[in-house]
Amino acid sequence: MSVLAAMELEYTPVMYMDTPANVPRCLLVTEILMEVLEHVTTSDQYGPPTLANLARTCRAFQAPAFSVLWRELTDLNPLIQCLPLDLWSQDRGSITLRRPMQMSDMDRFNYYAGFVRSLFTTSPMMDGLQQSLFSQLPHLYPPKISHERHWLSILPNLLHLRWIAETPNKLRMIYWLLTPCLKSLHVTSVCPEAHTRPFLNYLVDACSALEKLALCLYGAAITESVYLAVGRLVPKLKSLKSFSCNAPFAAQISPALSCLPHLEDLQLDFNNTATFVGSRSSFPTAQNPFPSLRRVNFAFNRLSECANMLDLLQHCILTHAYFSVREYADPESVGSFVADLSTKLRLSHDSLRHLCLLQNPARLPSDAILREEYIISGTALHPLRAFVALRHLRMHVQCGFDIDDSILTSLTSAWPGLRxxxxxxxxxxxxxxxxxxxxxxxxxxxxxxxxxxxxxxxxxxxxxxxxxxxxxxxxxxxxxxxxxxxxxxxxxxxxxxxxxxxxxxxxxxxxxxxxxxxxxxxxxxxxxxxxxxxxxxxxxxxxxxxxxxxVDDDAVWQDDDEDEDEDEWEYGA
Incomplete structure (x- = not known):
């Protein structure tokens, strides 16, 4: 069955399908049926095997059950196993093709592929079965066809993709997975500039509706031209709400991001990167660079760089702020940064709920454990009292805290909602x-x-x-x-x-x-x-x-003012 037929089956209302007479009427309501299926798939007692059996029970259960069963994959092997058995041969772990693949071999593959919504690869290594599949795709879809339909994907309804490309060949494989409806993309690559830049250019046209993009570039992928390409790519993704990147420059990335009116979540990692900046590129800078920004996560080498970024956040109404530094900062610098937080993030005084400052240097000064100068005065933390909505506070710095009961009481009295x-x-x-x-x-x-x-x-x-x-x-x-x-x-x-x-x-x-x-x-x-x-x-x-x-203390956990965003933010995710 073709992908189009699979989609028609998926979205056909269940009340019009042929069903056995003994099926309860309540299970013909799609919302109720989906709740039952969700319970089955998350149950330790039942799980996917039971869900597969439900799909075989009747046509009313088939499409909803498959939409849950095939929704998330960590690799393509379950789909590849739907290909004809006479197509592959395996000898001592080596996969070989017995014959060339034909379009008819892909029928069952395409049918189930239409139900896949998420593909999250967790390992950079790809087994021979998946490599053999990708090697055959150019023969099944000639270059002329793939060029005319550059969005051609073997997972046509994919919404979320995480891909690890440790080789140029692995990076080329991602072209067969990108779709116009893709909402989130997380790519880790160590591929050279000659392969990384074409991928970034292709991404703009193939996935213009992206809402979440995470780029983790390492090794040969870290070049000035690559990051200039990133700077040109990001402003074109007008629907982007979340952006994460390990970048070696700060001054150039913020103006580029200022063209994104819907950006809510920004994570930039500046640690262990080169010192060059993209000086040959310029972007328009708005008076308020981030009108919708709510969550920031910055990892820098020095605390002074964090302080500089605060100037770009003055017009934001933040709910989450995370700052991480790699080099040692003395207590005076930490105190100055805390004061800057209060003075520069004035618009966030009533909104900031999560605040984290981490300092994890490779080593301390040799005399740090002997000198009183490496103690932070408790009064230096008083500016944090301005953030009256704080619910989660994490302060891990390589200094001692000179805090007594009175200072702790003074601080926490300003945060009645602290969790x-x-x-x-x-x-x-x-x-x-x-x-x-x-x-x-x-x-x-x-x-x-x-x-x-x-x-x-x-x-x-x-x-x-x-x-x-x-x-x-x-x-x-x-x-x-x-x-x-x-x-x-x-x-x-x-x-x-x-x-x-x-x-x-x-x-x-x-x-x-x-x-x-x-x-x-x-x-x-x-x-x-x-x-x-x-x-x-x-x-x-x-x-x-x-x-x-x-003792039953369940009543203790009932809160009248719990927010949807109450869980601890995944810093650095």
Whole structure:
């Protein structure tokens, strides 16, 4: 059956199909039938084999079941197995053709190919079966035909494609997969400029409706002319909403992207790339380069480069901001960047929900673990209070944080909707925070929806449990201990600790559902005793939870103001 016939079958209303008399009428409603099929395909008990059996039950189930069964592929082998059995021969892993392929051999292949919506290849290697198929396609579709119909695709209804091209031949194969209806494309290539540039030029005409494009170019593909071609390509994709690229230049890419009125998601990776810029190319720059931009993800070599990019984001109303730097930045530079975030992203004060700053240098200065200059003052973080809508904050920098209970309380009181808080807990630093268990209790009061926590503590408690519990109550000025039932694990790094039993008991008062306490597993003699004591805390927590009766806390998770975009953003995806 041809692809056209397959599509007609797919979109034919099920109530007009021939069905057995015993089929319940409710299953003739397409929406209900699709819900049943989705449940079958995701079930561990049933899965694809049951879905295939449903497709054979009656014509009413056939097209909907196939549309779910064939929707996503990781390679083309399932389709190739639909080709005639007498076409291939296999000897000791080597695939050979017994005879030349004919158009009639592709009938079943084309029928099922019409149902494929996503092809996500996960390995750069391609087996002999797939290579043999692509080698035969030029003979089945002569150059004259493929030139006249340059959008000719063996997957005519493909919407999402991820392709890894480690050789020029593998890059040429992608031409047989691109379609005018393609919505998202993720290409990883190490192919030379002579092959990469023609592909980029072809992409504009073949996939003009792209909404999401990710280009990961490495090795021989990183040349100035290739990135100039990228700069010319992107503005022509007027429907683009998401763009990701590892680029060696910053000044030239932003004006090119300013021609995209619908761009919402921008991810640029400047790490480990060449220093050249496309100086011979110029693009028009609007006063507001990114009118629709909401999510940014920038990876730079230096923190100063992140600060420069903030100038381009002043007119944006961001919801997600991720900054990653590879070289070491001193505490003063980190503090200046935090201040720039607040002053330059003024329009994002009420909208920014996800903020992340990662610093992962290859090495620290030799004296970093000895000098007090490598400590960030807690007051340097006060500008972050301007982002009142924050729900997820991650600050991992190669410096110590000089934060006490009052500073933590001052910060978190500005973020009542905070869901996750992660402060850097790197090992080998001169000083960590001064946050006590009383400060944790205040954190729970300020952020009642907190569910994920990584925070260094000063848990050197020496008195009894009752005295320490009363001390916490005195700090929060309440007769009862505030409790957060959402948090099940906390990461404390190299936090100081003295009395494991008391710390475990107080932590369980604050976090009744706590199941896991994680500390940095290091072998340094200086800290080995602290590590052992945190291990005792973990054992005490596990024992408590094992003896605790089962309690239904489902009601705790019901929120009235949950957003569709509440999941943590996939940084660097």
């Amino acid at each position: 996750s808080l992660h402060f850097g807990v790197y090992k080998g630093l001169p000083r960590q925070t001064k946050i006590t268990l009383g400060g944790l209790a205040f954190l729970v009061l300020n952020c009642p929806k907190l569910a994920h926590l990584s925070l260094p503590l000063d848990a050197r408690l020496t008195s009894s449990y009752s005295q320490e519990r009363q001390r916490v109550l005195d700090v929060v000025r309440r007769p009862e201990m505030p409790a957060d039932k959402r948090i099940t694990s906390i990461y404390v790094g190299e936090s100081f600790i003295q009395n494991s039993a008391v710390v475990a008991a107080v932590l369980l008062d604050i976090f009744p559902n706590l199941e896991w306490v994680v500390g940095t597993e290091v072998d340094r003699v200086v800290w080995s005793g602290q590590r052992d004591k945190w291990h005792e805390v973990r054992l005490a927590v596990e024992k408590h939870q094992a003896e605790r009766p089962l």
